[in-house]
Amino acid sequence: MERVDVIDEIPSNVYSYKRYQGRPFHLITPGNVRDQLQLFSEFQCREDDVILCTFPKSGSHWVYNTVQMLRSGKLTYSGTPLVADFEDLELISRMETPRTFLTHLTFPLIPTDVKKGVPKVIFVSRNPKDVLVSYFHFIDNMINTAFEGDFNFFMKFFLSEEFFSSGASWCTYMKEWTNGTIRFPEMRILSLRYEDFKKDTFGCIVKLAEFLEVKRSVTFLGEVEKNITFEHLKKGHARIRGESDRWSVVDKHGRVPIYRKGKIGDWKNMFTVAQNDYFNAIYKEKMEGYDIVFEYE
Structure with a gap:
């Protein structure tokens, strides 16, 4: 593992990351990166685990709270999920069944058990232009982000292979997940698009309930829809439930600034x-040969 520091021709434009085996990782990735990836690769999943797999700023918290309401039968805001990329994995190991947790890691780095179809996977994607904008504001509202610069510089960074969020750029991440789901058809996976979840929230809630194999009344599903609106979740996140000691490294209150517009x-x-x-x-150059359709408005 090596630390990489990049400075633009404009000195105020800078970013840093950890590089391991040619892949970029955020500086808050534990230790030498290698040990965390090894532990996660060998992580023992349970059949009733649900792992959310998303590129950052693609609706992870939105879907996580939906899943938690469906699984628990309670209309309670569940805060921020444990993110396997950055956590002590013992915390996830000790979670009570049924476990729901998150990873932003690209496909080659996920647990072997996932590829064997042991846990269920919910994969959420979002159009990359909105991901880019949301990510820029996300970083701009945090401390110790390992990025400083203007939007134009961030766009170049985002589209490069040095983008540090998940061991891969957005383009590489989408290509590797697309290839992975074809290569490992035994995976138990539900793929959702952020835009579909936004436009047909109730229909996606029904899909999630069916995939999770939970039986809830139509009335309850309707209440879930009301309780996962952007405004409702944003209010929940602003309370103590949204705080975590883990994220005090990026926000003095330990509250990751995840809710901005959601549009x-x-x-x-x-x-x-x-x-x-x-x-x-x-985008055209990097995604050649991949017919991944998104809605941009």
Whole structure:
């Protein structure tokens, strides 16, 4: 593992990350990265585990709280899930059954048990332009983020293979997950798009309940829909339930700033015409051969 520090021609534009086996990882990844990845690769999953697998800023907390309500039968805000990438994995091992936790790691780095179909996986994707904008504001609202710079610099960083969130850039992440689900058909996986969850929330709640094999009344599912609105979850996150000692490294209150707008198409409020052309050109080049369809508005 080595630490990499990148400085732009504009000195105020800088970012840093840990590089291990050619892959980028955030500086808060524990230790030498290698040990955390090894432990997670060998992590013993249970058949009733649910692992949320998402690239950051793709709706993980939204879906996590939905899953928790469906599994528990309670309309309670559950806060921030344990993120296997950054946690002491013993914390997850000691969780009571049924466990629900999150990883942002790209497909080659997930547990072997996942590829064998032991736990259930919920994979959530979001159009990359909104991911980029949401991520920029997310980082801008935190401390010790390992990134400082303007939006134009962040876009170049986001589209590069040095982007540090999950061991892969967004493009590589999507390609590796697409390839992985084909290579390991025994996986028990439900794939959802953020945009579909936004436009047909109740329909996606029904899909989740069926996938989780929980029987809930239509009335209860309707109450879940009311309790997972963006505004409702944002209020829940602003209370003590949204705080965690783990995240005091990025926020003095230990509350990760995950709720901002939650809208589809917010990228149009940030991208210039030149930036959109640049993004589209890089995206077309990197995603050649992958027909992954997203809604951008």
